[in-house]
Amino acid sequence: MRVLIVNRMIGTLLGGGETFDLGVARNLTKIGHNVTVVTARPLFSGPKLSYSDLNIIYLPTIDLHFLEARSRRNSQKLGAVWRYLDRYIFERRVFSWLSRRSSYYDIIQCCSMIWLPRWIATYLKVPVIIWLPGPPSRLMQRILPILISYQYVGLFCHGDPVKILENQLGFVQGADFEVIEPGIDFELVQAYASQRGKIRVELGVPPETVVGVTVARLVPIKNIPFLIRGLEIVVHELGMPVVWFFIGDGPERSFLEHLILVRKLQDHIRWLGQMPQSEVHRILSGADIFALTSSYENFSIATLEAMAHRLPIVATDVGYLKTIVRESGGGILVSPGNVEDLAQAIARLVNDPDYRRQLGENGRFYAQQFAWPNIIAKLLQFYERVRTGRPL
Numbered sequence: 001m002r003v004l005i006v007n008r009m010i011g012t013l014l015g016g017g018e019t020f021d022l023g024v025a026r027n028l029t030k031i032g033h034n035v036t037v038v039t040a041r042p043l044f045s046g047p048k049l050s051y052s053d054l055n056i057i058y059l060p061t062i063d064l065h066f067l068e069a070r071s072r073r074n075s076q077k078l079g080a081v082w083r084y085l086d087r088y089i090f091e092r093r094v095f096s097w098l099s100r101r102s103s104y105y106d107i108i109q110c111c112s113m114i115w116l117p118r119w120i121a122t123y124l125k126v127p128v129i130i131w132l133p134g135p136p137s138r139l140m141q142r143i144l145p146i147l148i149s150y151q152y153v154g155l156f157c158h159g160d161p162v163k164i165l166e167n168q169l170g171f172v173q174g175a176d177f178e179v180i181e182p183g184i185d186f187e188l189v190q191a192y193a194s195q196r197g198k199i200r201v202e203l204g205v206p207p208e209t210v211v212g213v214t215v216a217r218l219v220p221i222k223n224i225p226f227l228i229r230g231l232e233i234v235v236h237e238l239g240m241p242v243v244w245f246f247i248g249d250g251p252e253r254s255f256l257e258h259l260i261l262v263r264k265l266q267d268h269i270r271w272l273g274q275m276p277q278s279e280v281h282r283i284l285s286g287a288d289i290f291a292l293t294s295s296y297e298n299f300s301i302a303t304l305e306a307m308a309h310r311l312p313i314v315a316t317d318v319g320y321l322k323t324i325v326r327e328s329g330g331g332i333l334v335s336p337g338n339v340e341d342l343a344q345a346i347a348r349l350v351n352d353p354d355y356r357r358q359l360g361e362n363g364r365f366y367a368q369q370f371a372w373p374n375i376i377a378k379l380l381q382f383y384e385r386v387r388t389g390r391p392l
Contacts, residue, residue, distance in 0.1 A: 001033045001106050001107065001380075001383065002034045002036075002104060002105050002107075003025075003033055003034065003035045003105065003106065003107055003108075003109065003383075004036050004098075004105040004107070004108045004109070005025055005035065005036070005037045005038070005108075005109045005111075006037075006038045006039075006094055006109065006110045006111065006113065006116065007021045007037065007039055007111040008039065008086070008087060008090050008111070008112075008113075009039070009040070010022065010037060010039040010049065010051075010056070011039040011040055011041050011048060011049050011050075011056070011058050012039075012040065012041075012042075012047070012048050012049065012063070013048075013049075013217060013249065013250060013274070014049070014248070014274055015217050016133055016182070016298065016299060016300065016301045016302070017111050017134075018111075019277065020133065020182045020183075020301065022037075022051070022277070023182065023183050023185065023277075023372060024376070025037050025054050026053065026054065027372045027373075027375075027376045028376065028380075029054070031376070035054070035055065036055045036056075036057060036105075037055065037057070038056075038059060038094055038097070038098075039056060039057070039058060039059070040058070040059055040060075040063070040090050040093075041059070041061070042060070042061075042063045043060045043062055049274065057097075059093050060093075061089055061093045062089050063086070064082045064083075064086035064089075080137070084137075084139075087112075087113065088115060091113055091115045092115075094116055095116055095119050095120070098120070099123075099124065102124040102126050103126075105126060106127070106387060107127045107128070107383050107386065107387055108120055108126055108127070108128045108129070109128075109129045109131065110128065110129065110130055110131070111131055112132060112134065113130065114130070114140050114147070117129075117130045117147060118143070118146075121147070121150045121153050125152070127152040127153075127386050127387045127389075128152065128153055128154075128386075129153070129154040129155070129383070129386055130144075130147065130154070130155050130156075131155070131156050131157060131180075132155070132156075132157040132161045133157075133298060133299075134160075134161065135160060135161050135164050135298065136161065136164060136165075141164075141168065141169060144165075144169065144171075145169065148171075148176050148177070151389045152386060152387070152389055153386070154177075154178070154382060154385070155171075155176065155177040155178070156177055156178040156179065156180045156382060157177065157179065157180075158179055158180060158181045158299055159297075159298045159300075159320035159323075160297075160298045160299070165177055178382050180375065180378055180379055180382060181299075181370055181375060182299065182301040182304065182375065183370055183371065183372035183374070183375035184301075184304055184305055184308050184367055184370045184371060184372065185281070185372055186308060186368075186371050186372075188278055188281040189281060189285075189305075189308045189309060191281075192281055192284075192285035193309075195282075195285060195286075196285055196286050199283070199285060199286035200286045203245070203286060205243055205286070206241075208241055209241045209242065209243055210240070210242050210243075210288045210289065210350045211243055211245065211286060211287045211288050211289070212231075212242060212243070212244040212245070212287065212288065212289040212291060212346070213244070213246075213247065213283060213284060213287040213306070213311070214244065214245075214247070214248075214290070214291050214292060214293075215247045215248055215284075215290075215292075215305070216246075216247075216248045216292060216294070216302065217248050217249070217250045218246075218248055218249055218251065218252040218253050219250045219251065219252060220252065220295075221296055222293070222295075223294055223295045223316070224246070224252065224256055224293070225256070225259060226316075226336065226337070226339065226342065227291055227293040228256070228260060228263060228265065228269070229263070229342075230339050231244055231268065231269065231343075231346070232265060233340070233343035234343050234346050234347055234350070235265060235268050236264070237343075238343070238347055240347060240350045240351075242268060242346070242350060243268050243269075244268060244269045244270070245269075245287070246271050247272045247273070247274075247275055247280055247283060248273070248274060249273050249274045253271070257271070280305070281305065281309070284305060284306055284309040284311065285309055287306075287309070287311055288311070288350075288356060289311060289312055289314065289346065289349050289350070290302075290303065290306035290307075290311040290312070290313050291313070291314040291346065292313070292314075292315050292321065293314075293315070293316050293336070293342065294316055294318060294319070294321065294336075295316070295318060296318050297316075297318060297319040297320060297321035298319060298320055299319075299320050299321075299324075300315075300321050303321065303324055303325075304367050304370055305367075306363070307330050307360075307363030307364060307366060307367040308363075308364060309360075310357075310364045311363070312331055312332070312349050312355070312356045312359035312360050312363070313325055313330055313331025313332070313359070313363060314331060314332050314334065314342070314345045314346055314349065315331055315332075315333055315334070316334060316335070316336040317333040317334065317335055317336070318336055324366075327366065328362055328366030329359070329362040329366070330360070330363025330366060331359055331363065332345040332349070332359075
């Protein structure tokens with residue numbers, strides 16, 4: 001099958017949606033499908049992220065993403081405007097590119113887009129799939145019922161958006177949309193499982209030190225300052241031997257680095273930046289605890305990957321993140337604003353290795369259902385139903 005995956009941010013900044021699409025592209029390619037990924041690069045420079053193992057087309061476009069992130073701290077509405085304009089410009093750019101070669105693809109998958117799928121379905125007559133990595137905007141909620149009425153248009157999501165589609169839009173799972181969860185690369189998990197000691201030595205971590213990890217984009221919704229305040233209590237007030245690694249990048253990086261200096265945590269927090277997925281798994285395999293303190297999470301692939309490495313989770317009681325932690329029994333939930341509870345949760349895991357192992361085994365058992373072969377089989381069935389025009 002010839003598959004085109006369209007994702008605005010794969011060339012710029014990795015998040016859950018980008019990780020999912022990269023995983024789909026790699027796993028479809030692995031079993032013999034012809035996959036192309038289209039993403040954006042800044043208008044006057046090359047891409048920030050590149051992938052030698054995939055066929056990726058980088059289309060030059062105006063980048064308003066960082067204006068969106070900066071605006072959201074003061075105005076959610078202004079941030080949403082910048083986001084809409086950024087996506088609209090990119091979708092127009094992709095449609096122009098695609099118009100000259102649309103007949104080549106059997107199916108096109110679009111991440112969090114509304115105009116491009118509509119143009120494809122209306123003018124190019126190619127089967128197209130929309131997938132929602134997060135809750136649909138109000139505009140998207142108005143347009144989705146029109147889009148799914150087209151014969152060769154499919155819709156899927158996972159996590160918190162399922163409730164919105166069902167409860168607010170009246171969509172029926174299996175008829176109007178499908179649920180397809182993200183996948184975990186257990187081959188990478190297994191590959192690094194035996195290298196834990198070696199990895200900790202390479203990271204410069206003493207044997208008695210407890211290692212924490214957070215994998216997240218450095219944007220306001222991830223609420224990293226909350227985690228830093230919790231770590232301040234753990235390190236300075238409770239005196240615990242902890243070092244924390246942050247994997248990811250984003251517009252809040254300089255602000256967070258300054259905050260760490262102010263809180264005198266520079267000896268206990270290390271920034272690793274964005275990493276290939278193989279390197280993320282490598283770091284996870286050398287860790288003891290994973291934490292994610294977001295203000296909201298649609299799903300959290302990063303948390304599932306940490307569970308696959310048998311890491312106990314500390315997470316805020318928000319979105320679908322709380323569902324993952326509760327269903328798995330693999331972690332501790334804390335209120336998003338309660339820094340004392342956060343510090344106590346981390347401290348409990350630092351002090352109790354047996355409790356860490358218990359939660360870690362629970363999480364690993366839960367995560368196994370998300371192995372990529374299971375997810376890809378489900379996705380290919382969905383592709384075929386959309387391609388043939390059969391009812392979902």
